[in-house]
Amino acid sequence: MRVAIYEGIRQAVGQLIANKLRSFLSLLGITIGIFCIISVKSAVDSLEDNIRDSFRKLGTDVLFLSKMPWNEDPGENYWKYLRRPNPSYKDYEFINKHVKTAEMVSFTVFAGSKTAKFQSNSVENCFIIGCTQEYPSMFNLQLSEGRHFNNLEYRNGIYCCVIGATIAENLFPGIDPIGRTITLAGYKAYVTGVVKKSGNDIINPMNFDEVIMIPYTMMKKIFNTKPEGPFSNTNVNIKARKGVDIEILKDDVIAALRARHQLQPKEANDFSLNEISLLDSVIKVFFGVLNIAGFVIGGFSILVGMFSVANIMFVSVKERTNIIGIKKALGARQNIILLEFLTESVLLCILGGILGLAVVLIATLVMSKVLEFDIYLSANNIITGIGLSVVIGILAGFIPALQAARMDPVEAIRK
Secondary structure: OOOHHHHHHHHHHHHHOOOOHHHHHHHHHHHHHHHHHHHHHHHHOOOOHHHHHHHHHOOOOOOEOOOOOOOOOOOOHHHHHOOOOOHHHHHHHHHHOOOOEEEEEEEEEEEEEEEEEEOEEEEEEEEEEEEEEOHHHHHHOOOOOOOOOOHHHHHOOOOOOEEEHHHHHHOOOOOOOOOOOEEEEEEEEEEEEEEEEOOOOOOOOOOOEEEEEHHHHHHHHHOOOOOOOOOOOOOEEEEEEEOOOHHHHHHHHHHHHHHHHOOOOOOOOOOOEOOHHHHHHHHHHHHHHHHHHHHHHHHHOOOOOOOOHHHHHHHHHEEEHHHHHHHOOOOOOHHHHHHHHHHHHHHHHHHHHHHHHHHHHHHHHHHHHOOOOOOOOHHHHHHHHHHHHHHHHHHHHHHHHHHHHHOHHHHHHHO
16 A cells, blocks of 8 residues: 555656646646635635624623614614614613623713814814723723823713824824813813724724714713614623623623513513624624635636646556556556556645645735735645645546556557
């Protein structure tokens, strides 16, 4: 067996050296096929990991109370969910007081886009968020300068704010923004901190570069924060205590909210509790479809490559017919001849696969630099590429190898 494999490898190397152009053209099909499949898989895997990491920043131990569920198409039951009450500040207070499995609870109100001004500089479409004190800690919101508003500022509704990096760059070019006063919707507020600039995530659910955060107690003074409107944008976020399973937290929150909303036992919940795992299932289905599409696209190139290798193996069998006859006359068994040619075919395809993977690696490095987004060739995709090459080699070489193994030694020597 070892001798047959060694002989197959020796013959494959001999064929490559003796017929460089023919071998190169045959391997080119495998190289292109592996490149197509693995490059698509690498891009899809990198994109999926980037999106998953982006959503994980929201916290895997956090529940998001809202009107709409995340795991349904919003268009299907839009009007049903629209009639639900918006999460309110009273919900926040009730959960904070009665749900003991919650480490912290936060409340946020989105007031839309406003213009912020400092002296002659202005930034339009700043996204305004009014939040309770827990919000920055809940999502580990990092600052590049200054601090978050403190307890005294929050309790008294002091006019202060934390601004995003982009807003700071445009309002205060070359100036330290901390302690400076900006004008927001006609009101003046001093800057206590600047949020650290967001990364290069494709989807960034917590991109605060163009956000101005103000205390909820301040927002009540200058904006309408009543949750009664159908399009009011309020959220309550609940973080589980350390060691508490999120399902236990969910049960406790549901019980508390049903009691507060005075729902009868047979009545359905009039709220949705969302978590990151709901998005994971949606992402898994979506990227599963993309991976299948990648295999289909690359499959055509692989098919062409397989026929190219099969062709070169038929030519190789024909060229060595008399040698095969001599081997069989000297006692070589069919399975030895079969294994020799299969080994040769598999080796040719593995070489083509390695070339394809090398091209993918170069392409990922270049694309990562150009797009400023990490695209990588994972170990799983390398194994997949080599595995596909082996399978293609077996499929492409089996019929030529079987033809060689079944030759009559006398007829083969005469040819």
